[in-house]
Amino acid sequence: MPKYRSDVLIIGSGTAGLALALKMAPLGKVVVLAKEKLTDTNSEMSQGGIAAVMSDEDSFESHIQDTLVAGAGLCRETVVRNYIMQAPERIQDLINWGVHFDLRNKGGEETEEIDLTREGGHSFRRILHFEDQTGFEIHRKLLARVREHSNIVLMERFNAIDLIVNKEVDATDMAPTTCVGCYALATDTGEVHTFVAKTTVLATGGAGKVYLYTSNWSGATGDGIAMAYRVGARIANLEFMQFHPTCLYHKDARNFLISEALRGEGGELINSKGEAFMKKYHPLGSLAPRDIVARSIDNEMKRAGSECVYLDMTKLDADFLKHRFPTIHNTCLQFGIDMTRQPIPVVPAAHYLCGGVVTDENGRTDIPGLWAIGETACTGLHGANRLASNSLLECLTTAHNCSEQLRKSWNSLTAIAIDPKPWSHPEESNDDEMIVITAMWEEIRRLMWNYMGIVRSNKRLERAQHRLKNILDEVKEYYSNMKIHSDILELRNIAIVADLSVECALRRKESRGIHYNIDHLDKEPAPHDTIVVRGLI
Known part of the structure; x- marks a missing residue:
């Protein structure tokens, strides 16, 4: 080794x-x-x-x-x-x-x-x-x-x-x-x-x-x-996973960000009817803090049954937009969207932890x-x-x-004098089982989106936790018995982080910042961190 x-x-x-x-x-x-x-x-x-x-x-x-x-x-x-x-x-x-x-x-x-x-x-x-x-x-x-x-x-x-x-x-x-x-x-x-x-x-x-x-x-x-x-x-x-309010909504674009700087330069969020809606949610309108903007977009989409909202930049000078936002302008063009002439379809997406x-x-x-x-x-x-x-x-x-x-x-830092024990792990693998790894990966991500998303409830969180416990047992079995592989390592890590995230959400009996639970809409009087430690959850 x-x-x-x-x-x-x-x-x-x-x-x-x-x-x-x-x-x-x-x-x-x-x-x-x-x-x-x-x-x-x-x-x-x-x-x-x-x-x-x-x-x-x-x-x-x-x-x-x-x-x-x-x-x-x-x-x-x-x-x-x-x-x-x-x-x-x-x-x-x-x-x-x-x-x-x-x-x-x-x-x-x-x-x-x-x-x-x-x-x-x-x-x-x-x-x-x-x-x-x-x-x-x-x-x-x-x-x-x-x-x-x-x-x-x-x-x-x-x-x-x-x-x-x-x-x-x-x-x-x-x-x-x-x-x-x-x-x-x-x-x-x-x-x-x-x-x-x-x-x-x-x-x-x-x-x-x-x-x-x-x-x-x-x-x-x-x-x-x-x-x-x-x-x-x-x-x-x-x-507290922050959902960025504006990612490009297109069937072929899964993770392209539409920077908040566009709203900073005067971009306006509009709904499917072409109505600017952010002022009714916050006095700063489209420049409100991200948690508020993301929830507002989520609410507008659910209220109208629409798949996205839009960011309208068409009132700004076209040359300015091309010079200030060349990457966004060119990427949107690749998907048939000219931001200088038409609003950009956007949706929230998980962005920053x-x-x-x-x-x-x-x-x-x-x-x-x-x-x-x-x-x-x-x-x-x-x-x-x-x-x-x-x-x-x-x-x-x-x-x-x-x-x-x-x-x-x-000067006081010291390295260990002897080597760690050799890495030990099974060397045999069953390639047919890799499809199960992919399936569990997708299940975790979809579960987190549906049950631990922008708006949460106790029932959704409890269902997510129950399913994640079963997934963690399955992941542990695969990790322990299969030859090491990047897909298994990443699955092991997202399963743990997903489970800890749901545990933190269940412990927080309030809505604060990014975390919004319809069963606990008020803030608790004393702000506190939600801390988890191995063996103590």
Whole structure:
């Protein structure tokens, strides 16, 4: 079994993982594992931008309050303040790494001033962007810098299986559970490799693929959350899966996002009758927080019996739309939709997980040696509902804070002296059974969409929980008796995350933020996190 040793092991190659790699590389060897290609991440698909106070008209306090309001009482204010106050410095990091943002245009000429747009829930224009592919621009520039660094080893197509803890290295070790690395499947060869490190960081992104309809990339299966749960880390607030209000509705487009920035520039949501409807749900209209917009769209669709609503951009200048949103404009054209002349059909889809592995503001988990950053972590920034474009910001701030803490303790970090026990698993497989794996995968995702979607009820949640318990037993049997395969690993993880999400939803006897239960419409007096721990649910 191949073995690799490093100072820092980062599982995940998105913005958070790459930013941390760049910050830690001057101190020692960093290994970055990518589940598929290095570019297969949610980060690359992020369109809208990154939020930061960059204008004299804006203020840190305004951004903080907007974040707290969107989070519906569940944000940790100290974390919110920490991240938002350092946002301009993290923007400067990006610029230093070569990232370009669109510049403001005055009188037909480009200035040196960064252009700022506005998105739902924001009081001011504070979203920096690069056309409508901000995440792609950030990720490609970070990746280029990472490739140049001799201390960073990039390993593609390594699917992490499980974290390794000290007890698996030495059964007589009486110290508390400590993470020392992970086992990972090399999907090209089918061989399992061992990765040992002084520090292991989960940067595995979200879990949108737990749902039938999602804006996420195909590998967003909650792997880091499931792995952390299996070694005893606390997991929190998985009931808060944010549904993006506007994904393209077309039979051949399953996960193309229609950025909130279109509404920030004046786009209007209309129903099947052509009526603008958002003002009757919220005074901010189409720029209301995402949870409200998603529920409003869901209600309009159910009330009219329609399959979608529409985003109308036709009142805006056609040349402006083509220049500001080239990717969205061209993609819509591929599906026969000219956004400059006709409204875009849209529906909500699972987009961003506000819960995750419980960490402090620096990404530190309950398990010594294990950290979590970016969407994988539940830091307290987002609370019960993420404010638009705070996600890329969190990737950068958690990576920075984590790097600062690791720097302070660098000389005290030690690696284990002996190797973990060899990976042991059945080598025989029955290819005919893979069709059952696919069927269970689809069943979980459809079940979550129907029973754990935008609007929930106790009965639906209880039915989902009952079925998921049976599925988990089936998954355990397949995992234990079949040769290891990426499809089985992902099925195992989405089954666990789905089950924990439903458990969190059942424990929350209220409606708050993204979580909306028709049997508990009021908020409880005291906001609280929903925390689950292995063996205690």
